[in-house]
Amino acid sequence: MIVANRLPVDARTLPDGATEWVTSPGGLVTAMESVMRHVDSGAWVGWHGTAGEAPEPFAADGMHLYPVALSAEDVEKYYEGFSNGTLWPLYHDVIVDPEFHRAWWDAYVRVNRRFAQAAAAATAPGGTIWVHDYQLQLAPEMIRASRPDVRIGFFNHIPFPPVELFSQLPKRNQVLRGLLGADLVGFQRESDAVNFLSAVRHLLGYQVDQYTATVPGIGSEPARQVVAKSFPISIDTAAISSLTEDPAVRERAAELRRELGEPDKIVLGVDRLDYTKGIRHRLKAWGELLRDGSIDPHDAVMIQVATPSRERVEAYRQLRDEVELTVGRINGDHAPIGRPAISYLHRSFDRRDMTALFMAADVVLVTALRDGMNLVAKEYVASRPDLRGVLVLSEFAGAADELRAAILVNPHDIDELKTAILQALKMPEDEQEQAMLSLRRQVLDHDVQAWAHAFLGDLESAGRPEEIARPPVRLTGEEKPPREELEAALARFARTPRILVASDFDGVLAPIVADRDAVVPDPDSLSALRELTEDPGVNVALVSGRSLGDLDAHTRMPSSVVLVGSHGAEVGALPPDMNAGVLDAAALTMDEHKEALLASITRTLEVIAQKHPGADVERKPMASVLHTRTARGRGAVNATESALEYARTLPDVKVTPGKEVVEFSVVQTDKGTALEALARAAAVDAWLYLGDDVTDESVFVRGGEHDLTIKVGAGDTAAAFRVDGPEEVAQLLHEILRLRREG
Numbered sequence: 001m002i003v004a005n006r007l008p009v010d011a012r013t014l015p016d017g018a019t020e021w022v023t024s025p026g027g028l029v030t031a032m033e034s035v036m037r038h039v040d041s042g043a044w045v046g047w048h049g050t051a052g053e054a055p056e057p058f059a060a061d062g063m064h065l066y067p068v069a070l071s072a073e074d075v076e077k078y079y080e081g082f083s084n085g086t087l088w089p090l091y092h093d094v095i096v097d098p099e100f101h102r103a104w105w106d107a108y109v110r111v112n113r114r115f116a117q118a119a120a121a122a123t124a125p126g127g128t129i130w131v132h133d134y135q136l137q138l139a140p141e142m143i144r145a146s147r148p149d150v151r152i153g154f155f156n157h158i159p160f161p162p163v164e165l166f167s168q169l170p171k172r173n174q175v176l177r178g179l180l181g182a183d184l185v186g187f188q189r190e191s192d193a194v195n196f197l198s199a200v201r202h203l204l205g206y207q208v209d210q211y212t213a214t215v216p217g218i219g220s221e222p223a224r225q226v227v228a229k230s231f232p233i234s235i236d237t238a239a240i241s242s243l244t245e246d247p248a249v250r251e252r253a254a255e256l257r258r259e260l261g262e263p264d265k266i267v268l269g270v271d272r273l274d275y276t277k278g279i280r281h282r283l284k285a286w287g288e289l290l291r292d293g294s295i296d297p298h299d300a301v302m303i304q305v306a307t308p309s310r311e312r313v314e315a316y317r318q319l320r321d322e323v324e325l326t327v328g329r330i331n332g333d334h335a336p337i338g339r340p341a342i343s344y345l346h347r348s349f350d351r352r353d354m355t356a357l358f359m360a361a362d363v364v365l366v367t368a369l370r371d372g373m374n375l376v377a378k379e380y381v382a383s384r385p386d387l388r389g390v391l392v393l394s395e396f397a398g399a400a401d402e403l404r405a406a407i408l409v410n411p412h413d414i415d416e417l418k419t420a421i422l423q424a425l426k427m428p429e430d431e432q433e434q435a436m437l438s439l440r441r442q443v444l445d446h447d448v449q450a451w452a453h454a455f456l457g458d459l460e461s462a463g464r465p466e467e468i469a470r471p472p473v474r475l476t477g478e479e480k481p482p483r484e485e486l487e488a489a490l491a492r493f494a495r496t497p498r499i500l501v502a503s504d505f506d507g508v509l510a511p512i513v514a515d516r517d518a519v520v521p522d523p524d525s526l527s528a529l530r531e532l533t534e535d536p537g538v539n540v541a542l543v544s545g546r547s548l549g550d551l552d553a554h555t556r557m558p559s560s561v562v563l564v565g566s567h568g569a570e571v572g573a574l575p576p577d578m579n580a581g582v583l584d585a586a587a588l589t590m591d592e593h594k595e596a597l598l599a600s601i602t603r604t605l606e607v608i609a610q611k612h613p614g615a616d617v618e619r620k621p622m623a624s625v626l627h628t629r630t631a632r633g634r635g636a637v638n639a640t641e642s643a644l645e646y647a648r649t650l651p652d653v654k655v656t657p658g659k660e661v662v663e664f665s666v667v668q669t670d671k672g673t674a675l676e677a678l679a680r681a682a683a684v685d686a687w688l689y690l691g692d693d694v695t696d697e698s699v700f701v702r703g704g705e706h707d708l709t710i711k712v713g714a715g716d717t718a719a720a721f722r723v724d725g726p727e728e729v730a731q732l733l734h735e736i737l738r739l740r741r742e743g
Contacts, residue, residue, distance in 0.1 A: 077107035116142035141181030183462035253359035268361035278367035358383035405438035494739035507692035528733035568674030672698030
């Protein structure tokens, strides 16, 4: 079930008054059309394009279509207002200022609920619902509330902004929660997925681990894991390839050149008339090249196709006026008699005519100031089996991540843009062929079918709530159970014959400090742990993110205390009463491959640290760690986000974000795995663990009926109890010691 703002068809009234449904020209429809042809049973929920009552569901092109009614007020406030007056500019780097109106938000909620209800009612039991784009960001959560049996995917076709910009949005948390109703949230670029997960972490406080965000359960509901990844959208390359072989299309391409006077070069721009597309920048560069004499209008001509868009919105009307005035001025100043310097076409073209334009063009300019993907770039490449033509592509378009053989340009720099245009016009044929061959290999190997297959495949494997072993968050914020409940639990634990007392180090036994080498643990806590080891029924362990040597240097614990460093990757010597055979030593050993991988990771993290003063990198025996506690200003956030974006390229590396740290380990383990292994090695009846960080949640979630889990400090947690800080930890450890001695 596709859920999108528009249905894939438009109504056309025939001469006899009957209604005919024809395929819409929109980008989403073009992308999904070929995908839906390969689906056994497909349906689509969307608006039919006319304000007022919706027609009854109907079938077209083998799909079941479910129209959603929008009133004129809905169109004004939900679509033109919140979607395109608030979200669109905010998500496109505030190229124009977004507007915020509460009435727009109310309409957005109302219409999202209407779409969600239609999708929930029409989807078969256990079906898959794929929600598309920024107009429907609340729908996933609404659908889940009524249809927990279905898989829900969401794909955002436009950029997702950095948290600094997204934070400006009123109702920002509601939007994030709406998106987190999906099992899988897809984006065009890795940076978009990183921005989204960063917003979830910073604004909602949810745990984020590489590709996933953990959504806390409510009441008896379990926690859910939502995956957020990039899935760069593509095009129907087979359809375009077929058109390039069509004699009529080939003849139309030749005819276009004749109509333009057989110029040496045709430069083409194809865009929706939108302020994000960089049309004004492109025209300015072209006009200056003509003015400077760098381009002779007898030899080179520009065609600018500007598809009409959102013409009821004032910013778009102003843009159209400005573009048309600029085109008129350039033609008036530079066009020879009978041939315009710029042919400006303010209308839509069908796929056949557009392919002919691409085949006729020597250079295509894609100068978007911000764009989720930009399929024009890929369509041009797919239209050139002759391996001729040059693509000039904005580095701010998502396509730039894939089409590296294009001439990449910063469209804000008019001089750089002019240089790129001249380079494209003068590129020798052998260089054109080499670049286009590389571009076509990328586009043809990654068509829209591959995109849909990748997204739906990941959606199919995304975990349902009941498949997540992790229990719901027990305590939120600074929430604490009554003190008497903690005291009773301590008493029960202390009376257990064989116990393991384990603790994190930083933030638990010692305060968090900016200089990690200057840390001083609480002597009362260390003395309590030393004395507990004298009890034959007690084993003691310290489980830390620090390296084993660092942990030993700062604690100087006796050999009876087990030290575990690097989040479980390093385990010190075990005392004689523990069975070392239960530890998986093979998983914690290094080989040449792991050594080389770790060296590469360290070099990359050092580059990230150098760009953000105050950040630094720590090398451990099996891991490398980026520390951001002393980074300046926004440096900590930016360095962390860069590290997490890099982490997505390392599927075989264990990446552990923590409090102002990100650890990259080349061995697959965590604190929870290490703690369970120690508990088995000591053959204890119960264990206690104290931790303050998100990395300690891997221990808390493993707590059984007789185990005792205690969070130190604030934050949502799966731990059963909470204490305020290291001072209270010392009191708690001495209380266990007292209870054990009293028997």
